[in-house]
Each structure stands twice: as C-alpha cells, then as structure tokens.
Amino acid sequence: MAAGPDLRDRRRTRTRLAIQAEALRLFAERGYAQTTIDDIADAAAISPRTFFRYFPTKEDVVMWDEYDPEAPALLEARPDDEPVAESFRAVMREALGGLYRRDPERLLTRVRLMATVPELRARFLEQQAAGIELVAAQIPDADHLRVRVLGHALVGAVTVALDAWRADDGRSDLMALVDRAFAALDDLS
Amino acid sequence: MAAGPDLRDRRRTRTRLAIQAEALRLFAERGYAQTTIDDIADAAAISPRTFFRYFPTKEDVVMWDEYDPEAPALLEARPDDEPVAESFRAVMREALGGLYRRDPERLLTRVRLMATVPELRARFLEQQAAGIELVAAQIPDADHLRVRVLGHALVGAVTVALDAWRADDGRSDLMALVDRAFAALDDLS
Amino acid sequence: MAAGPDLRDRRRTRTRLAIQAEALRLFAERGYAQTTIDDIADAAAISPRTFFRYFPTKEDVVMWDEYDPEAPALLEARPDDEPVAESFRAVMREALGGLYRRDPERLLTRVRLMATVPELRARFLEQQAAGIELVAAQIPDADHLRVRVLGHALVGAVTVALDAWRADDGRSDLMALVDRAFAALDDLS
Amino acid sequence: MAAGPDLRDRRRTRTRLAIQAEALRLFAERGYAQTTIDDIADAAAISPRTFFRYFPTKEDVVMWDEYDPEAPALLEARPDDEPVAESFRAVMREALGGLYRRDPERLLTRVRLMATVPELRARFLEQQAAGIELVAAQIPDADHLRVRVLGHALVGAVTVALDAWRADDGRSDLMALVDRAFAALDDLS
DNA sequence: ACGGGCGGGACTGCCCGTTGGT
C-alpha cells in the first residue's frame, strides 16, 4: 500500500485521541468504575473488540498520551556533559510543559482520575518508576543505588507538583509548582 | 463479653496468615497470574467467597502484613523534637526490620512478587505514597510541598534498597542496603 | 414470660416499621439496586443477619405493610349475601384507604418503587394474584374459572388506579381513581 | 457480508433453543432452584459466561420463547376498524396457539414452572403487564384508564386459562379453556 | 484493520445455615 508507516501511525494516533476524548468525557460525567468498555465503545462508535486494539486495558485509555514515546529521544538530545539530574529535570519540564500548553483541561482531567481512582494512581506511580529505570539504564558504570535514589526523588517532586496543581483545580501555574518542588529537593537536608 | 475484640482480631489475623502462606506458596510455585482464587481457596480449605472476606482483592494477599496497622503508632512514639526526616527513617527501619527478622523468606517472596508482577509493583508504590500522605497529615503548619517531596525521596530510597536486596536474591543484608540508600540521599546535591 | 404474644407482635411490628422507614429513605435517596442490605442494617443500627429475621428478602421490605395480614379478616366481616364482586371491592377500598390515609407519602414511595424496579413490580403483581387465589378459595362450589377471571379484572383495576396515581405524583385523589377504575370495569363490554 | 443479520439471528435462536431445552429438562428433573447455571452450561456444552450472553438471567431461560418478538407485528396486522378488545383476543389466541401446536410439552413445562416457582410466576405476570402497556401505547387519544383496565381483564383471563390447563396436566384443550375464560369476561357484570 | 463469538477469571451482592455468646 502507498500509505507509509508514518501516515498509518498518525491515523492510529487520531483514532486513539478520539477514543480517549469520549472515554474521558464519560469518566468525568459518571465516574471511572461506572463506565464500562462497552459504554466507551458505543460513544466512540467502535466495537468493544476494537477498543482493545488501541488500548491494551481500560486503564491505559487514561494513562496514554500522544507524546509518551518521545521522552527517550528528548533525553538523548541533551548535551553529554550535563549532569544527570539536570538533564532529567529539563526533560520532565519539556514533556509536561508540552501536554500542559496543548490541552490543560485534558491534562487536568487525566490527573484528577489518576489521583482519585486507586488503580490509576497505582499505574501512574508505576509509570514514573519505569521512567527511572529507563534513565538509570542509560547511565553506565555509575553507582546504581545512587542514581535510582536520585531518580525517585526527582519523579517524586513532579508527582507532588501535579497533586498540588490538581488540589488547586488547575488554577495555579503548573510549571511554577514543578519548579518549586525541584527547589525543595535542593535544600532537602 | 468473654471473647474480647482483641481475641477475635487475633483469630482473624491467624486465618489471614494461613491463607497468605498458602497463596505465597502457590504463587512461588506456578506464578501469580497462573494461580486462581479458587486454587488458593482450595489450598487453604476455605470457600472462594471467604477468601474475599479476608482479602478484598487477590493483590492484597501479597500486600498485607500483620504489622501494617502499627506504623502510625510507631511514628507517634518518636520524640517530638526529632526532625521529621529522622523520625521517618527510624520508623521505616523499625517496621522493615521487624518483617525482615521475623521471616526473611516470606519478605523475599513478597518483594519478588511486587517487583515482578506489574499490578503488584503498582500497588506497592501506591502504598508507599499513601504512607507519605499519612505522615504529611501529621505535620501541621509545614510547607506541604516540601514535606511531600521529602517523603517521596525517603520512600524512594527504601524502594531502591528493597530492589537491590531482591536483585541479590536476599543474600546481602537488607538493613545495610537501606542505610546506604538513605546515605545516598544525604549527598544528593 | 409476662409479655403476651400480642405485645411481642407489636414490638416486632414497630421494629419492622423502623427498618422499613430507613430502607425506604435510602431507596428514595440513591435507588433500590444501589442500596445494599448492609447499608440498610447500618442505617437501622442492626446486624445484617437481623434484617433477615424481620424481612425474608430485600424485596419484602418494600412489599410489607402492617395491615397486610388483616385482609382475610376484613373479607370475613362482609355480609354473607353480598355478591362476591361487591365484597371484594369493599375490602380493597378499605385496605388501600387505610394505608392511604395513614401515610400517603410512604404509600407513594412504595408504589413508586413497585412501578420502577422490575423485581418489585413483579412481586407486586404476584401478591395481587395471590390475593385472588385467597378469595377464590373462600367461594365454594362456584365456577372457578369465572371467579378467577373476575378476580383478575378487579385487582387489575386497582393496579391501574395505583399506576395513574403514581404517574400523577400522588396529587390526585387515590380513592377517586380506584372508583373510576372499578366503574370502567362495569361497562367493559 | 455473506452472513446476513437474519442468518445470524437464526443461528442465535437455534442456540437459545438448545440451551433452553437442556435447562427445561434439568428443571423438570431436579427442580428450578436445585439447578445451577453451571449445571445448565455443562449440559449445553457451553461456558457459564456464554449462558449469560443468550439469557440475561436464569429466569429468562424459562420466560423466553422464539415468537415473543412477533407479537407487535401480529397486532399491527389486524384490521384498523376492529374493536380493540377483539384485536387483542385474536392476537393472544394466535400467539398462544402457535406455541401450543408447535410443542405442547415444552409449553406445559414452562407453564408449570411459572406457576410453581414464585420468581417465575412474578416474571410471568410482569410480562403480561408489559404487554398491556405495549397495547395501550398503540391506542391514541383513548381513555387510558379504561384501556388498561380492559387489558388487565383480558390478560387475566389468559392467565386463568393457562392455570386451569396446567392444573389439568395439559389434558384438556388449551384453546377451549381460553375461549371459556374470554366468555366469562363478557358476562362479568 | 475490523467485528463477532466465546471463554475465563476477579469480584460483588443476596441469602441462608451454624455457632457461640448474652
């Protein structure tokens, strides 16, 4: 077929976004647990079977965002001589900032769900932890223990910032909160 | 009444321990996903329905330990003038140390499961985060953001220590690893 | 014990009324299916097990009313030479009228539930049918088929009246509706 | 596509019939309550999960018959100038007659269950009532109260006839009983 | 790539029987 792989991917992304939009709407309206996959499929005019082709689980429809897979690339783009902690902070600011600027409402809805629904909160933290491993793996012959402790502290700061933003119903500036949280890390002792 | 609430509670705890023992055995033998609730119920000689009276979900049979509810009491027992971070470290050392000394094998099995099975890993992290909130709530008029960032960093350290211990198949000394992780935090900057 | 059977019965009736009151309140607030027996027991400050001592099933808490067992007595009290249909209408007017005057709100709530929740609607109709059998059994050497057809027509009329009353949110006069429904039966052909 | 919707429907109907046959056999052998869904699924060589795809509840396996959805069509087919009561009687005779001729044994088993098992009796009456509403809805600008009273009387007559037929163990002629019951209605006054 | 059919496992709610305590 003529359609290149990029084009196909783009199409898939569009569909995913459409499904996610319907799902988030329903979740906000009547709650996560009260919304079944069938409901979502109906709203998105697809078959339940197809839902699972785009999202492996119900949870993933909340977790997923379209810039997720770009994080590793962002990390590689940082100068080699930058301290690890610095690269890390920069990447997180970029990724989060992108989502924030593009559609703060959607981000807030997702963050709300991740804060409220236990399974989603759990998945969120798990994803954060996975990010740490990803980074730790890229730093050869380092004190693994040290790098990971650092990583946890950093993603922990982001988590705290997101929670504060959500508790405020998204009225405050997310990026400012992130910066304040990072700063708190510096004078931890 | 003759059967005080303590007595009843103790009985329930014994039953819970018995069910957990069978479940952990089966999980180790054939894997978490490959073991059904019915299998566990059979092995523990109870009805599947009764399983859910003791553990709300299949995950909880791994998460639960009998000293879980004691953590808040431990925290209260610390001297008032001790710095938060210090109390925190002490409590975690005590709680973990208790489980470690009492039954290192069981702890290792549980940690292994929590590291391997995604849903359990997620639950583990979620539980850690809940602990932070619990602590943060006990510290009035503080910079909430700061306290939470600190909390995340501390439990992150414990997580890293447990991971290292497990990666080593429990051969190294868990408490030493915890101390090293805490130390790494101190010269984070 | 000194307490005569009447006294005990009275006590049981009071308890039943108290439980029913809490249950109806909860049903109205959050719906029948969304209210569990445990919820009702909590609200009524009894154990779930005790609930079942007073009401055999969850449905019965809606079905029951305190004058239920008096219907046969009312029927016996009618003059012997009165036509069956006439006795029947009189008894139904008396029984319904009693409930209506004593607590129209409660009656409306119950009727609403019986109209809305399929299982309750079914139970309601079943109860009606049981009434017919009760009557039919009291009329010896009659054409059973005829008596029963008559009975169904009569209770059908009451059902229709109750439905109309409920559809009107209890604003119209129930007894007038009952009379209109009975009248409709007379010129059925 | 090759498999038209009709074809699929037909297939589903065949499966439903097969499941129902096994279920009715088991119910007759050992009783309704004593037969579990698992028993039925085993007998029909399907999974319990699949049972619920064909029948929403255990009760429905008794209630359902393959000509159920055709009733509205039958009603529409009656001449417009026919009196309501007459159309009604004709449709009921047709529908019941069809089931009766096609498989009187099955009908008898079902009727027996509906008469004996309270939940099924209740469902039966509920279904009758739903039929009335369906008819009442088709008759515009009529005295709704009147139409419904009439409807109840008519379906009541059918109920009585079915009961008599069953009490007789299906030896008498069902259609004759139905006619007698309808006749009883005519000289009700 | 989409849809449908089917299976399986987790989990919940109703309801009942039993035991043990007042």
Add this chain to the structure above:
DNA sequence: ACCAACGGGCAGTCCCGCCCGT
C-alpha cells in the same frame, strides 16, 4: 430466646484474552 459474627453457595457483571471470518 435473641442476636452478632462467620462461613458458604449461587447469580450476575465486568475486564480482557483468543480465534475466526471479512
């Protein structure tokens, strides 16, 4: 006798996997 807690059994729902046909 009354009642509370405990345990068991079954119906029913939802998520999610697999296979097949288009």
